[in-house]
Structures are given as structure tokens and as C-alpha cells.
Amino acid sequence: MNRAMWIFAGLLALALPLSLLAGRVWLDPATTPNAALILADLRLPRALLAVIVGAGLGASGAAMQGYLRNPLADPGLFGIAPGAALGAVAALWFGYAAAPFLLPLFALLGAGGAMALLAAIAGRTGGIALFTLAGLMVASLAGALTALAISLAPNAFAMSEIVMWLNGALTDRSWREVWLAAPLVALGVLLLWRSGRALDALTLGEPVARSLGVDTGRLLWLLIAGVGLTVGASVAVAGIIGFVGLIVPHLVRPLTDRRPSQLIVPSALAGALLVLLADSVVRVLPLVTELRLGIALSLLGAPFFLWLLLRLRRGLA
Amino acid sequence: MRLAAHDLSVAERLAGVSLALTPGSITAICGPNGAGKSTLLEALAGLLPADEGSVSLGDTDLLSLPAKERARLLGYLPQAHEIAWDVPVRSLVELGRMPHGDRRAEPVDAALAALDIAHLAQRRAQSLSGGETARVLLARVLAGEPRWILADEPLAALDIAHQLALLQHLRRAADAGAGVVLVLHDLAHAMNHADRVVVLDEGRVAADGACEDALDHRVIERVWKVPVRWIGEPGHRALVSG
Numbered sequence: 001m002n003r004a005m006w007i008f009a010g011l012l013a014l015a016l017p018l019s020l021l022a023g024r025v026w027l028d029p030a031t032t033p034n035a036a037l038i039l040a041d042l043r044l045p046r047a048l049l050a051v052i053v054g055a056g057l058g059a060s061g062a063a064m065q066g067y068l069r070n071p072l073a074d075p076g077l078f079g080i081a082p083g084a085a086l087g088a089v090a091a092l093w094f095g096y097a098a099a100p101f102l103l104p105l106f107a108l109l110g111a112g113g114a115m116a117l118l119a120a121i122a123g124r125t126g127g128i129a130l131f132t133l134a135g136l137m138v139a140s141l142a143g144a145l146t147a148l149a150i151s152l153a154p155n156a157f158a159m160s161e162i163v164m165w166l167n168g169a170l171t172d173r174s175w176r177e178v179w180l181a182a183p184l185v186a187l188g189v190l191l192l193w194r195s196g197r198a199l200d201a202l203t204l205g206e207p208v209a210r211s212l213g214v215d216t217g218r219l220l221w222l223l224i225a226g227v228g229l230t231v232g233a234s235v236a237v238a239g240i241i242g243f244v245g246l247i248v249p250h251l252v253r254p255l256t257d258r259r260p261s262q263l264i265v266p267s268a269l270a271g272a273l274l275v276l277l278a279d280s281v282v283r284v285l286p287l288v289t290e291l292r293l294g295i296a297l298s299l300l301g302a303p304f305f306l307w308l309l310l311r312l313r314r315g316l317a
Numbered sequence: 318m319r320l321a322a323h324d325l326s327v328a329e330r331l332a333g334v335s336l337a338l339t340p341g342s343i344t345a346i347c348g349p350n351g352a353g354k355s356t357l358l359e360a361l362a363g364l365l366p367a368d369e370g371s372v373s374l375g376d377t378d379l380l381s382l383p384a385k386e387r388a389r390l391l392g393y394l395p396q397a398h399e400i401a402w403d404v405p406v407r408s409l410v411e412l413g414r415m416p417h418g419d420r421r422a423e424p425v426d427a428a429l430a431a432l433d434i435a436h437l438a439q440r441r442a443q444s445l446s447g448g449e450t451a452r453v454l455l456a457r458v459l460a461g462e463p464r465w466i467l468a469d470e471p472l473a474a475l476d477i478a479h480q481l482a483l484l485q486h487l488r489r490a491a492d493a494g495a496g497v498v499l500v501l502h503d504l505a506h507a508m509n510h511a512d513r514v515v516v517l518d519e520g521r522v523a524a525d526g527a528c529e530d531a532l533d534h535r536v537i538e539r540v541w542k543v544p545v546r547w548i549g550e551p552g553h554r555a556l557v558s559g
Contacts, residue, residue, distance in 0.1 A: 069401035201412055204457070205399040210364050212461075213388030213416045258402045258441075
């Protein structure tokens, strides 16, 4: 347990009960009618889902930055999020989304397809450059097919469903999504956590890591599986939620000794906190329709990241 | 346990190199730019697959050894000083213990002390000077207590005092039974401090033997194509042109 883990676990423990009370209608458990029902069936699953999705995205961002030895890396680079999104878009396009399990299932299939493609191209050699390029190509292919699906949408309703869904949200989610995502994200975070020591060795470059006994091929598989499970499951239940994987490791890093292995679990906690807070904010904002979580995180994330870059430039961060 | 290359060819950079290295001594690998020195060292560390030939450690093919066991026996220091994250010096040196699966303090402390960097243990990697970084990275190799130390240009970023201190330390490691293999550009250091010199030229062994023979001025003129002569006494030689 390091300091960052305690800090973010503490903040999360504070934020979770508060977020249950926050919403268009602020809950007072003593006076609000049906408070228990609202909490148990609406707000608790939604808050837990925010925690699960955020934890997966945060941990995979930390692992990706460690693997690519680049603070600008993001799980989206792997092409797994766009792959999952393409799967979900296919479900919406064909009108399967009415059946409760089909959309997340299609999204998971899309994530699995992207993982398989990545592994087929880059898995054998384990080279980082080839892997990054393969990820970028999978991402652009999935992005292009998603754009094609939007432009060829069978009707205006399907098109608007797809566009709305791509922006990511936790609106109207239930325990069903919680049970679907929780085991996958937990397994994914576990795999990423297991890769920590090998990522530490990669700090000194790939040849040194290999000379220290790191099996770079196995490491790549751990990462593909870990990121695939966390990001695939997140996209399956919430749509595309950007910026979390990119920003969170930067929040966590100054609180640790900066070894990649020390970042993964605190980044899971910090990611959970960030998505939970952002989702609480979009619920509270007095807009006609609820602001999509994906848009809100980008609106918050981009200026924050610019500020962070300015601080880094001045050498203060 | 001998470390040997058998008719080793790698990716058009080594063409049939054979040599057998014995522990307990310092071997310098010298040669002009592009001669294949770093490739040979990487292959000896078991990090490059051979197109032809093989590398063996004792009676075992190096590539058939489990990665962890190979890592415990061979410590490898590349020429590039890459440190991706601003981590504390001590945690970098502790990485040397990774093949052993422990973080025992004594070998880490001993390596920090041997390279005169114990006072830097809590400093961050990116605040170090070039010379300090070079010593930290070598300390990482020493912390693993390998039977073989394979270092690519370990003296390159060091001032003369630290170069001599480091060579002294490598001599002590060799006297204690380790095999030390160094890629060296500075022929005078090779001449004065190695027990044996292997000269590579265009991926082949051009000379191999005791320093005075392998770095004879005629070999240097043939391989480096510059007229030179040695001056000074054995053990304190200097190379001058002409």
C-alpha cells in the first residue's frame, strides 16, 4: 500500500455516499418518498458502475503509459475502445439494442476482435513500435467503420442512437450492467497489476528488461488481455469515455515514487473517483437534457490537461 | 563456467565469430564503429537470436536457459542510458535483484557503495549528471551479483577519476571470480586494464589474445587504418599518432 492508494481510497470512500445523494433531485433519506428504492435501484448501481468503469480506465491508462514509456499514452491507442465501440454500433445499427444483453455483448465481441487482431499482428515479436502502430491501425479501421455505420444508418433514429451512445454515459444503467462489467474489470485490473514489476524493468528500456528476465511476449499478452477486459467492459456498459486513462496517471504520479508498478492500483482508485465525480456533476447540472458523461469528461479533461502541460513546462509538476 | 560463441552470425553484423571467454578475467572487445561490438555483447547476453551458430554458457545453449536463470548469471549494461521515469536511484539499483525475486538490501548497498553513489540513493534519476547516471546503471548490474558482467562502453560518460575507480572495481569483481566483458572505445584503457582483447572488424575477429599482441600497433593500423604507436611502460601505455 503506498500513500497514493490511501489518499484516493479515502477520497473515494467520502465521494461515494455523497454521489448517492446528488442528482436532479437531492435525496434526503429521511424525507424523500421512495428514497430506499431510488438509492437501491437507480443511484447505487449507477455510482458503482462509475467506480467500475473509472477503475478500469485509470488502471489501463497507467499500465499503457508504463508499457510505452510515454506519459501521453492512452488506452485508446490500443484500438480496443474503438473496436468495442464498433461492436456496440453494429448492435444499434441492426436494431439489436432493444434486447438487454446484446449491445454489451456485441461491444465485448468488438473488443475481443480488436485484441485478436493486435495479438495476431504484434503478439509474436512483442515489439513496442510494431504494437503501437498495430493499435493505431486497428483504431482507425474501427473508427472508419463506425463512421460508415453512422453515414449508412437505416433511419434517423438509429443514427441519433449511435451518436448519443458513442458519447458515453451512465444514464439509466442498472444492476445488470454492474454484474456484467464488475468481474471483467476486476480480472483486467488484476492482470495489469501483475504486469507491474515487468513495467518497472522496462523503465531501463526493452533490452535491459529482457536481460533482467522479463518475458516481453508474456508482458504484451498480459497487457492486451488486461486492457482488453477493462476497456472492453467499460465501453460495453458506458460507451466511449475518453481522457480518464490519459489524465489519471498524471494525477497519481506525483504522489508516488513514479515507478509504473506503484501507479496501477492508485490509478484505478483515482479513475473511479474521477468518473464518479464527473457523473455526479452531470446529474446535478440544471440542463434540459443530461450532459453526456463522455462530453463532460472531455470538457473537464482537456483544459485540465493543458494546465498540467503548462505546469510541466515550467518544471513545477 | 565458460561463455562461448560458436561460429556466430547475427543479422549481417556478425559473420562467424568464435571465441571462448573464461571467468575471473577482464576481456575488452574493441573495434572501429560498426564492427559489431555491441551486437556481439548483446548476443553474449542472450538477447539476440543467432542466424547461424550459437552462444553457450558452460555446456548449455544460452537461449535454452530459462530467462530468470540466464538473468541471474549474466548482467548486461547497454550503451544507451535510458531511464523513462523519474524514479529514485535506489529503486533503479534494486531492479538488479529482479532475477532473484528479492530486494535484499546488502547487495544493493554494496553496489551503491562500490560505485561511490550511496549518497545519491534517494535522489531522482532525472536530476543526475551523465557520469552519475552511468554509475547508477552499472550499480544496477552489480546489485544482481551476476557471474558475468557484460557492459557496453561503461566508461563513456565518466571523468578520468571515475573511469579508473570503476575499472578498479571491475578488477576486484574479476578477481572474485566474475567474468567481465567490456566494449571499449578507448584502446589505452583496454591495453592497460584488460587481460585479453578481442578486436572485431566488419563482423569478424581480427585479433584475439593478450593485450600487447591483439592491440599491437600493426593491428591498429590494419583495422582502424590510422598510423599509431604505443608509448610508456606496460600497464601505463598511451596511444599517440604517427
